[in-house]
Amino acid sequence: MKDKQAQAATGEAPVRNTRNTGPGRLLIAVYGVFAISATARAGYQILTKFSEAPLAYLLSAFAALVYVVATVSLAKAGSTWFKVSVAAVLVELLGVLVVGTLSILDSVQFPHETVWSLFGRGYGFIPLLLPILGLVWLYRRRPSAAGPRVQASR
Numbered sequence: 001m002k003d004k005q006a007q008a009a010t011g012e013a014p015v016r017n018t019r020n021t022g023p024g025r026l027l028i029a030v031y032g033v034f035a036i037s038a039t040a041r042a043g044y045q046i047l048t049k050f051s052e053a054p055l056a057y058l059l060s061a062f063a064a065l066v067y068v069v070a071t072v073s074l075a076k077a078g079s080t081w082f083k084v085s086v087a088a089v090l091v092e093l094l095g096v097l098v099v100g101t102l103s104i105l106d107s108v109q110f111p112h113e114t115v116w117s118l119f120g121r122g123y124g125f126i127p128l129l130l131p132i133l134g135l136v137w138l139y140r141r142r143p144s145a146a147g148p149r150v151q152a153s154r
Contacts, residue, residue, distance in 0.1 A: 093131035
């Protein structure tokens with residue numbers, strides 16, 4: 001709502017959100033599935049066996065939060081939500097790379113798998129592929145790619 005008010009106040013033409021159309025809907029749906037599954041998994045792990053692998057389970061909860069933020073921000077219109085999407089997907093990619101690497105190099109800290117362990121092997125490596133596809137999609141749908149904003153004549 002604030003973006004629309006700001007556009008009206010400055011005389012800018014509204015920019016249509018194209019991130020949640022076409023293949024973007026599929027991307028949002030996959031992020032939504034990961035948000036739900038990672039949240040459920042982390043919740044179960046933390047409630048039932050937290051003492052067995054606290055680092056791994058806290059990272060699972062963090063991954064769930066990242067997936068929730070990415071899902072919501074990809075679905076919302078506006079430049080602020082676009083920036084939130086980019087940040088969330090970059091954090092996800094960094095998380096997958098760091099946790100994936102650490103789970104190989106320091107397996108003692110990761111006795112149980114997380115969503116991002118071994119680069120998402122337990123999920124068919126989708127956690128590694130998803131942020132790459134997300135960043136490509138966001139790059140192709142960035143606000144500046146929609147063309148210059150037109151000032152309304154006064």
